[in-house]
Amino acid sequence: MSELQATPAPAPVPAKTDISAGLREFWHYFSVNRGAVLGLVVFTLLVLVAIFAPLIAPHSPDQQYRDALLVPPMWDALGDPRFILGTDPVGRDILSRLIHGARYSLFIGLFVVVGALIVGVILGVLAGYFGGWVDAMIMRVMDIILAFPSLLLALVLVAILGPGLFNAMVAIAIVLQPHFARLVRAAVMAEKSREYVTAAKLSGASHLRLMLVTILPNCLGPLIVQATLSFSNAILDAAALGFLGMGAQPPTPEWGTMLASAREFILRAPWVVTFPGLAILITVLAINLIGDGMRDALDPKLKRS
Amino acid sequence: MLNFILRRLALIVPTVIGISLCAFFFVRVLPGDPILAMAGQHGVSPERYEILREQFGYNLPIWQQYFNYLGNVLQGNFGVSLSTKRPVLTEFMTLFPATVELALVAMLFAVLVGIPAGIFAAVKRGSWFDQLTMGVALTGYSMPIFWWGLLLIIFFSGYLGWTPVSGRIALTFFLRPITGFMLIDTILYGNWAAFVSALRHLILPAIVLGTIPLAVIARQTRSAMLEVLGEDYVRTARAKGLSPKRVVNVHALRNALIPVITTIGLQIGLLLGGAILTETIFSWPGIGKWMIDSISKRDYVVVQSGLLLIALIVMAVNLIVDVLYAVINPRIRVK
Numbered sequence: 001m002s003e004l005q006a007t008p009a010p011a012p013v014p015a016k017t018d019i020s021a022g023l024r025e026f027w028h029y030f031s032v033n034r035g036a037v038l039g040l041v042v043f044t045l046l047v048l049v050a051i052f053a054p055l056i057a058p059h060s061p062d063q064q065y066r067d068a069l070l071v072p073p074m075w076d077a078l079g080d081p082r083f084i085l086g087t088d089p090v091g092r093d094i095l096s097r098l099i100h101g102a103r104y105s106l107f108i109g110l111f112v113v114v115g116a117l118i119v120g121v122i123l124g125v126l127a128g129y130f131g132g133w134v135d136a137m138i139m140r141v142m143d144i145i146l147a148f149p150s151l152l153l154a155l156v157l158v159a160i161l162g163p164g165l166f167n168a169m170v171a172i173a174i175v176l177q178p179h180f181a182r183l184v185r186a187a188v189m190a191e192k193s194r195e196y197v198t199a200a201k202l203s204g205a206s207h208l209r210l211m212l213v214t215i216l217p218n219c220l221g222p223l224i225v226q227a228t229l230s231f232s233n234a235i236l237d238a239a240a241l242g243f244l245g246m247g248a249q250p251p252t253p254e255w256g257t258m259l260a261s262a263r264e265f266i267l268r269a270p271w272v273v274t275f276p277g278l279a280i281l282i283t284v285l286a287i288n289l290i291g292d293g294m295r296d297a298l299d300p301k302l303k304r305s
Numbered sequence: 306m307l308n309f310i311l312r313r314l315a316l317i318v319p320t321v322i323g324i325s326l327c328a329f330f331f332v333r334v335l336p337g338d339p340i341l342a343m344a345g346q347h348g349v350s351p352e353r354y355e356i357l358r359e360q361f362g363y364n365l366p367i368w369q370q371y372f373n374y375l376g377n378v379l380q381g382n383f384g385v386s387l388s389t390k391r392p393v394l395t396e397f398m399t400l401f402p403a404t405v406e407l408a409l410v411a412m413l414f415a416v417l418v419g420i421p422a423g424i425f426a427a428v429k430r431g432s433w434f435d436q437l438t439m440g441v442a443l444t445g446y447s448m449p450i451f452w453w454g455l456l457l458i459i460f461f462s463g464y465l466g467w468t469p470v471s472g473r474i475a476l477t478f479f480l481r482p483i484t485g486f487m488l489i490d491t492i493l494y495g496n497w498a499a500f501v502s503a504l505r506h507l508i509l510p511a512i513v514l515g516t517i518p519l520a521v522i523a524r525q526t527r528s529a530m531l532e533v534l535g536e537d538y539v540r541t542a543r544a545k546g547l548s549p550k551r552v553v554n555v556h557a558l559r560n561a562l563i564p565v566i567t568t569i570g571l572q573i574g575l576l577l578g579g580a581i582l583t584e585t586i587f588s589w590p591g592i593g594k595w596m597i598d599s600i601s602k603r604d605y606v607v608v609q610s611g612l613l614l615i616a617l618i619v620m621a622v623n624l625i626v627d628v629l630y631a632v633i634n635p636r637i638r639v640k
Contacts, residue, residue, distance in 0.1 A: 140319050179396045239451075288443055
């Protein structure tokens with residue numbers, strides 16, 4: 001994409017890893033990627049919208065205007081300037097619901113990624129560090145989870161736990177977590193035999209210290225990229241579960257759930273379907289743009305070319 | 306080669322056992338009672354309940370139930386659906402071709418568009434075509450496909466009226482399935498009108514299901530191509546004075562396609578998951594919709610055996626991909 005741009009040669013990597021220098025270097029590579037910066041801007045705006053939702057939204061997300069059912073968007077001839085993106089079948093303002101829905105989507109993404117990250121990292125570090133039967137056990141379980149199509153497995157898990165937003169998030173975290181475990185395991189196995197680890201071991205570092213303090217920080221790069229991609233996957237999967245009636249339940253203004261309850265009106269009132277999906281697409285796209293930029297910035301192979 | 310396949314098979318055995326355990330126990334902890342679910346709204350008397358419990362073996366210890374189930378499965382008996390009272394395997398076999406047909410056409414669409422797009426993007430790196438293609442690819446990759454399907458229905462079915470909204474073929478045609486693949490069956494019957502109808506029903510779902518694989522394949526092809534174009538042997542080929550076309554088509558493409566083929570293979574497993582959403586939107590009578598319906602009907606037997614069958618198919622596909630990969634790329638075999 002933008003690797004061709006004539007940038008001055010980067011400063012040589014400092015011998016001692018310095019966090020602020022590392023960040024500066026990361027930003028140097030990240031910021032040349034216009035798409036990634038755009039994604040970051042959109043994402044920041046979304047976060048702000050989510051935080052200040054009650055202040056920004058023109059109406060309450062649950063307020064039903066009985067005199068304004070299925071009003072088309074403002075720019076339509078039949079539109080009503082009170083409802084910028086129109087209203088849904090029970091007269092709720094779609095824009096306000098979308099604004100509040102941003103809270104759900106971002107929270108879902110955050111919860112799932114943190115959950116999957118914690119469990120995945122623990123399992124991956126254990127498998128990679130100890131090897132042998134610990135590794136075999138953990139990785140077989142991961143194989144089993146990965147053998148099921150992820151959405152199907154999430155659906156069955158939600159059916160077991162009971163439909164609802166929280167259970168949907170737990171199910172998605174379970175389904176996404178093997179990717180982290182595999183990644184961390186591979187990275188730990190690669191790092192384990194390096195000299196600095198042996199040195200730390202010889203100086204008497206405990207297993208826990210070796211795993212978490214010595215090795216793990218050196219596996220962060222791919223983990224961050226995976227976390228970003230999982231963030232968008234989590235939002236998509238949660239919306240899909242909501243759409244199938246297994247995620248957040250109405251009247252929650254979750255975007256997938258909004259789509260599900262709008263389905264029967266697609267031909268009569270396309271706007272009730274168009275905007276929630278657009279909101280999902282924009283959010284996921286912004287996060288994926290950031291993820292792409294991060295991968296390029298953190299991948300040493302691309303950097304020096 | 307045989308050694309490689311055997312080793313891979315040996316690795317799969319514990320996973321298969323794990324999958325069967327999962328499918329069995331997941332369904333056991335589903336809330337609700339299978340016998341009450343079977344009885345439906347009418348309910349069942351306590352005496353009859355006990356008889357049924359015994360008849361279906363639900364009174365046995367759970368591990369014994371598992372081994373009975375496993376024994377039955379190994380003999381090809383996947384149980385009888387609680388709601389339709391038909392054998393699960395029979396239902397699966399009638400619905401599976403619909404999903405396979407949809408998935409194959411979707412994959413064909415993804416490959417035929419994705420690979421050329423990726424190659425051109427790589428060759429014209431940095432051009433507007435490259436930027437446009439990659440922008441569209443990333444959008445496709447980020448697409449909530451259930452929404453994408455609805456949009457296409459609004460536009461092509463609602464606004465333009467070109468395609469039907471749901472199903473596999475117009476209800477005016479009744480053809481006894483031969484292969485189960487509607488496109489092939491209609492040709493075998495020589496029924497041209499039916500073929501056109503089937504094709505019109507298939508086109509939107511295939512585009513929807515193919516969108517994400519298309520995006521992944523285009524991106525993967527581009528990056529594999531870029532990597533290969535930077536290799537020494539490509540430079541050598543260029544230096545020899547070969548035409549740019551030949552360098553791309555013969556020297557670069559062959560090597561670039563190896564990782565792409567793996568990607569395509571791995572996407573097939575994902576397609577089965579994506580089929581759940583696509584089939585629901587278009588009321589496509591395949592296994593994705595079957596599973597969703599069974600989950601909401603609490604049809605334990607179908608959910609359990611369906612999970613098992615789907616996971617086994619995904620594993621088999623992945624195994625075949627691995628083997629094919631080893632065939633085309635000998636380097637992998639040594640490991």
